[in-house]
Amino acid sequence: MIPCSNCKKQEAVTRLAYSRTDLCGNCFCSLFEERVRQANKRYRMLRLNQKIAVGVSGGKDSAAMLYVLSKLVRNVHGAELIPIAIDEGIKGYRNESLEKARELCEKLGMELRVRSFSDEYGKGMDDIIEIRDGKASQATVQGASFRPQPSCSYCGVMRRQSLNKAALGEGADVLAVGHNADDVAQTFLMNLFRSEPQRFGETGAATTKKEGFVPRIRPLIFNLERECALYCELGGLPYYRGGCPYAHESFRGEVKDFLNELEERHPGTKFNLLQSCLSLEEKLGPEKWETLDEIQVHARKAGKCISCGQNSWNEKCRACEMLEELA
Ligand code: SF4
Ligand code: ZN
Ligand code: ZN
Secondary structure, three states: OOOOOOOOOEOEEEEEHOOOOOOOOOHHHHHHHHHHHHHHHHHHHOOOOEEEEEOOOHHHHHHHHHHHHHHHHOOOOOOOOEEEEEOOOOOOOHHHHHHHHHHHHHHHHHOEEEEHHHHOOOOOHHHHHHHHHHHHHHHHHHHHOOOOOOHHHHHHHHHHHHHHHHHHHHHOOEEEOOOOOOHHHHHHHHHHHOOOOOHHHOOOOEOOOOOOOEEEEEEOOOOOHHHHHHHHHHHOOOOOOOOOOOOOHHHHHHHHHHHHHHHOOOOHHHHHHHHHHHHHHHHHHHHHHHHOOHHHOOOOOOOOOOOOOOOOOOOOOOHHHHHHOOO
């Protein structure tokens, strides 16, 4: 038996290679929750009388987040959690994961709000991919110019917009999203690889307030993805274990594999990357953006999309542009 490095009494259930510690279930769960508390304290995420929309998907990250937040808000006077799920319309995946989200909300005595792509855009992801593939093969035959996007590009843009709209509709002050340390490290690298420094202010623990957009908080930023899964397992939280059938198309998937390999060989890589991201954001926060010409665009106020009326940085929002390309 390997004893827990912390309490020295219980048997360890996991090894944290980056800190060379072995932890029992109790000590691991305490550490996990303490990290969420630290994120909350450092970035002042939860405030008195706040309405907190929580993006849930039925997956491990949002399940762990909703559960820990439900414990933390007990000590925040007047704070209220509003779980919101977006149904992207991916058969055999999202319908099943939403069942888990419902199960968890029931267990916690919360009402889950569900918005779907079909309601918002008249079509779900399965329809969008069918149209995309049809248009792509037609374009090849006819020599037409159509640039098909990876599934996650359509999905990401529309889900962000749908979640924001739903959170605004609920009158939420903030929107909690289940991005963990892996997600943030991946996004940070992706922004570097794509040369998109203007996104740096948007990847860290919290986004700043912008008119028409509910600020996002990331309470799981100090926990790794595998730790979210373990926390759910140990706590007996219902979560969906399968994956999205379109995930293989994403650039993020490649970055994820790359980072996992690095972490395996050099434990601590992900947290180091996260730290770099947070330090850089502190130095290059939105209030300093105005000094950089190429990213001045973010100092502008958001307007309304001329097509759908949603808040948008450009004349037409990205979701409308994408849907028009598919029309
Ligand atoms: Fe959407 Fe891509 Fe996530 Fe699937 S993997 S749910 S397509 S963002
Ligand atoms: Zn212990
Ligand atoms: Zn629009």
